[in-house]
Amino acid sequence: MRMQGKLTLESMRWVIALLALCACGVGFIVYQALPLPNFRLAGIFLLAIGGLNLLFFKRIGSNFYAKAQSSPSCLARFWLRVGEKETQFFFLGLEIIIAAAGCILIFWGAA
Secondary structure, three states, X not given: OOOXXXXXXXXXXXXXXXXXXXXHHHHHHHHHHOOOOOHHHHHHHHHHHHHHHHHOHHHHHHHHXXXXXXXXXXXXXXXXXXXXXXXXXXHHHHHHHXXXXXXXXXXXXXX
């Protein structure tokens, strides 16, 4: 078992890979939302969700990490291997991606 207080390169690779996958998914959602008539409203919604979650990313990450330990063994081992600090970092990155997607939709709608 590794020390939980230190970010490691191996676990950060998994987190960055997950964030890249999430960024692709959110980018696809933004691409699909652009032709909609009220996509600016969707941007405000995404920005609000991302902004509010930015305030609580540590708590969300810790709660998710604790609950993941009681999930099926494969998922529990994955998040145990990643670690609690990296899980919090993952949620920080995810919320930044969501807020950035909201900003893109808002500014695209203003143009």
